[in-house]
Amino acid sequence: MSDHAAHEDHAHHHHHGKPDFWTHYVFSQDHKMISKQFLITAIIMGFIGMALSMLFRLQLGWPGESFGILETVLGKWAEGGVLDPNMYLALVTIHGTIIVFMVLTGGLTGTFANLLIPLQVGARDMASGFMNMLSYWFFLASSVIMVGSLFIETGPASAGWTIYPPLSALPEAIPGSGLGMTLWLVSIALFIVSSLLGGINYIVTIINLRTKGMSMDRMPLTMWAIFITAILGLLSFPVLLSAALLLIFDRSFGTSFYLSDIFIGGQALEHTGGSPILYEHLFWFLGHPEVYIILLPALGITSEVISTMSRKPIFGYKAMVLSMLAIAFLSFIVWGHHMFVTGMNPFLGSVFTFTTLLVAIPSAVKVFNYLTTLWKGNIVYSPAMMFAIGMVSTFITGGLTGIILGDSALDINVHDTYFVVAHFHIVMGASAIFGMFAGVYHWFPKMYGKMMNKKMGYAHFWLTVVSVYGVFFPMHFIGLSGVPRRYYSNEAFPLFDALQDINVSISLFAFLGGIAQVIFFVNFFYSIFRGTKATKNPWHSNALEWTTEVNPGHGNWEGPIPTVYRWAYDYSKPGANEDFIPQTVPLKEGEEEVH
Amino acid sequence: MINLLIAIVIVLAILVLAKVARVFELSTELKGENPAEVTEADNKTQSTLFMVMGLAYLVFVVYSFVAWGKHLLPPAASEHGAEIDNLMGISFGIIIPMFFITHLVLIFFAYSYYHRKSRTATFFAHSNKLEMIWTVVPTIVLTTLIIYGLTVWHDVTGPEPDDAMEVELYAKQFDWTARYSGSDNVLGKSGYRLITSENPLGISIEDGASADDKIVRGELHLPVGKPVVFKFHSRDVLHSAYMPHFRLQMNCVPGMTTQFHMVPKTTTKEMRQITGNDEFDYLLLCNKICGGAHYNMQMNIIVESEEDYAAWLADKKTFAESMGAAPVVEVAEAVQTEVLEEGAEEVSVEDGAVVETEETAPAGH
Known part of the structure; x- marks a missing residue:
């Protein structure tokens, strides 16, 4: 109770007035509240994205069969309960867009960058609370527009989440390229603004607002991951914005950046001189770094969780930082591996193969360092740790198939097949979402001052990991059998009939995965209100965020900001009384700082 | 009405789950346990589960190779495809x-260190020697793969x-047309x-x-054993010509010609025997x-x-023959008007193709 009173006092002190409902919960400039706003929006968006995939999994598991639920949910897009082919493409498109951008980019980074940066570097708040607030509101607007586009007459964007023109530029080519695509572009433009506002803030805060003693090489790896992610985003998202703007010009103002020599709907179009390949270059110049924008924060969270819960220092701290920097650097010069079969100059293909396969080296270093961190640890299996270990598994499984796809000669035959779907869902989708779950379970006590229920956490983990592999592992085989992705049905090809059983089991595992997420949903909201009260440092962690009160007020620390004397990974250090030494504990006489 | 019922059922289900969770928590609290605290028993159970589920995953992976390996594509039916298959084999071998x-580790x-x-726990923060090993070994392996891969790509x-x-190969929504270059082996010029x-x-x-x-x-x-070079075109949106059995894929891009060449080495008849289909x-x-x-x-x-092949092709009309009756159009404007006149008809054909996809599937099926 005294905690609570102190917190109120503190809030008064900083706000110069009683915070009302609106400034506290809605137009909040407190990084912790903004973080919760991002998280809850992302959870809702995640559910929508996942629900869309369930709808098209019905069609893929049992093509052409009638499902009442489809007609109930989709109305005219599933007359008689059978999904419309155009709507199938729309579902695939919006599923991908929502998960990639709203959940794994905005949601993951928005939640943990906002929550952790000031708390882990020792700052009262972000450099600009106002920009931070704007970042959330642009994100929300973008999410609302994206979901809203599902409800319009001509249907949402349907050209795949990569929206390659001319398909995305011409409403004659597919109905979703009408108003649906306009809304998609508007939504993504707002999303990019949100992402840039956030990113600038993250970088500035990490560079300028570190507390005394918090040198860059004492920062937790989460901070490094988010710092590098923010730089990636800052350099690559503007390129996507320009790609989107040029597409808007082509669609609405008659320019020809991406269009040329097109005869459609019985007419030769006037566009000449453009090239859709230009769009692909611009898109993937963002698109590939985007993969790491999604993955790095998850890797950072996993590093922090694995070290803390193994009661061991993260193995090879410097190598972990260097490998993230190497991955980030390489991510800017590998985009062409998405375009090996576009007819690009074969020499260019060679260069991209070379740089792409190099990514495997820092990735391998990370995996071996994770494994060595576990070695001879004293592992506490909190639900967060379960997901962190699951993430190591998905990162290995999905990462290894990257060696196939990154090789231009091999890509010829697996490009755009289910092999790719398997690869990126495991390495990027599952790894990132596992990292995100690890983060939610781990920092929930910091966000809400409550603990999440561990048994539901375990059930959530095991059901999720089983469904992830049950859904995506078999897709490798479907892909290697030559089945293209984004097919509404394989029934037009008797050669693929033998694979239909696999598709049925994939759909069943997908539904199991959906049920597993309901457990998380219930646990999350239930624990906010009814969870057991958290203690100040429930995981016995060294990092700075656990030195605040259980429910830190606006400003984070009541007294002065703590000073830092050591890195964040002094776990089980010989000579210490306990198996952890918080960063705020000065070095003992004669004690060496290791890292 | 039914929608409302479904919504009510979903809401009720979530409420029930929440209640079950509450009962569960209360009962553990009564036993004096904290429902959030990870106990030594939890650590033991979860570590055992990691062993059981982890091994089950590996068994599943082995099973999937056994059960679904037979669905994979048959050996490449083209000469370059055999090289790609070799590279694929070696990559999977790694x-x-x-x-x-890594998974066993x-x-x-x-399992062991719960x-x-x-x-x-052992305080072990870094080891330059170990890190050197797992930087250098993957580098050597990948360099080898890169060099071999690029050799194949070059070929x-x-x-x-x-x-x-x-x-x-000419792509449009939603069909393919092939044009053979005839005795001069030169494709006549074309334009949208x-x-x-x-x-x-x-x-x-x-x-x-x-x-x-x-x-x-x-x-x-x-024809088997004869090199063929495909020139790909698209008239409307991006398409991609994918011939999985020949390990061949190339995008068809409006406004641009792309190409890919190959030598088919297995006849359809032979492949029917190989696949037993x-x-x-x-x-x-x-x-x-x-x-x-x-x-x-x-x-x-x-x-x-x-x-x-020659016998099959001999039957087909040449472009000149098929256009024989039509007047030769010389003025650009005349072409334009003709395009516009035909517009309506084109649209209806396209619509038909969309709607009747099932029926318009090639006769072979």
Whole structure:
């Protein structure tokens, strides 16, 4: 109770007035509240994205069969309960867009960058609370527009989440390229603004607002991951914005950046001189770094969780930082591996193969360092740790198939097949979402001052990991059998009939995965209100965020900001009384700082 | 009404789950346990589960190779495809053992080192030697793979042999048309502004090279053992010509010609024996999302002896023959008007293709 009173006092002190409902919960400039706003929006968006995939999994598991639920949910897009082919493409498109951008980019980074940066570097708040607030509101607007586009007459964007023109530029080519695509572009433009506002803030805060003693090489790896992610985003998202703007010009103002020599709907179009390949270059110049924008924060969270819960220092701290920097650097010069079969100059293909396969080296270093961190640890299996270990598994499984796809000669035959779907869902989708779950379970006590229920956490983990592999592992085989992705049905090809059983089991595992997420949903909201009260440092962690009160007020620390004397990974250090030494504990006489 | 009921059921289900959770928590609290605190018993149970589930995952992976390996594509039916298959074999030869080794280590560590009060973790923050090993070894392995991969890529994408037969593959929503270059082995020039319903590929009548070109729909025939170079075109959106059995894929891009050459080395007949499937046919699929009927944009490929191929092609009309009756259009404006006049008809044809995809599937099926 005294905690609570102190917190109120503190809030008064900083706000110069009683915070009302609106400034506290809605137009909040407190990084912790903004973080919760991002998280809850992302959870809702995640559910929508996942629900869309369930709808098209019905069609893929049992093509052409009638499902009442489809007609109930989709109305005219599933007359008689059978999904419309155009709507199938729309579902695939919006599923991908929502998960990639709203959940794994905005949601993951928005939640943990906002929550952790000031708390882990020792700052009262972000450099600009106002920009931070704007970042959330642009994100929300973008999410609302994206979901809203599902409800319009001509249907949402349907050209795949990569929206390659001319398909995305011409409403004659597919109905979703009408108003649906306009809304998609508007939504993504707002999303990019949100992402840039956030990113600038993250970088500035990490560079300028570190507390005394918090040198860059004492920062937790989460901070490094988010710092590098923010730089990636800052350099690559503007390129996507320009790609989107040029597409808007082509669609609405008659320019020809991406269009040329097109005869459609019985007419030769006037566009000449453009090239859709230009769009692909611009898109993937963002698109590939985007993969790491999604993955790095998850890797950072996993590093922090694995070290803390193994009661061991993260193995090879410097190598972990260097490998993230190497991955980030390489991510800017590998985009062409998405375009090996576009007819690009074969020499260019060679260069991209070379740089792409190099990514495997820092990735391998990370995996071996994770494994060595576990070695001879004293592992506490909190639900967060379960997901962190699951993430190591998905990162290995999905990462290894990257060696196939990154090789231009091999890509010829697996490009755009289910092999790719398997690869990126495991390495990027599952790894990132596992990292995100690890983060939610781990920092929930910091966000809400409550603990999440561990048994539901375990059930959530095991059901999720089983469904992830049950859904995506078999897709490798479907892909290697030559089945293209984004097919509404394989029934037009008797050669693929033998694979239909696999598709049925994939759909069943997908539904199991959906049920597993309901457990998380219930646990999350239930624990906010009814969870057991958290203690100040429930995981016995060294990092700075656990030195605040259980429910830190606006400003984070009541007294002065703590000073830092050591890195964040002094776990089980010989000579210490306990198996952890918080960063705020000065070095003992004669004690060496290791890292 | 039914919607409302479903919504109510979902809400109730969530409420029930929440209540169950509450009862569960209360009962554990009564027993004096904290429902959030990870106990030594939890650590033991979860570490055992990691062992059981981890091994089950590895067994599942082995099972999937056994159960579904038979569905994988048969050996490549083209010469360059055999090289790609070799590279694929070697790459899998590296990644599969890596997968099993790293997973076994992960499972073993997760199982062995669960928390016990009696144990202390080993403080082991870094080792330059170890890190050097797992930087250098992957570097050597990958360098080898890169060099081998690029050699194959170089062979596959190198210039086509001089005697390669030119064939155009022309993509539009939602079908493929092939154009053989005829006895001169030169494809006549074409342009999208020349497209009419009689001349759907927009081939120039004025270009002498076009006269002997032969346009074929439905089936693509190729002589075995003869190099062929495909020239890919698209008239509307991106498509991708994918021939999985030949390990061949290339995008079809409006405004641009792309190409890929190969030598088919297994006839359809031989492949039917290899696969033990009498109805086997090589496929050309569209592998770039192109619209509603993307999933059914296909063409069968028949590889046969040179004689059979020649006999099949001899039947087909040349471009000059098929356009014979139509007046030669010389003025650009005249072409324009014709395009506009044919517009309406084109639309209806396209619509038909979308709606009746099932029926318009090639006759072979």
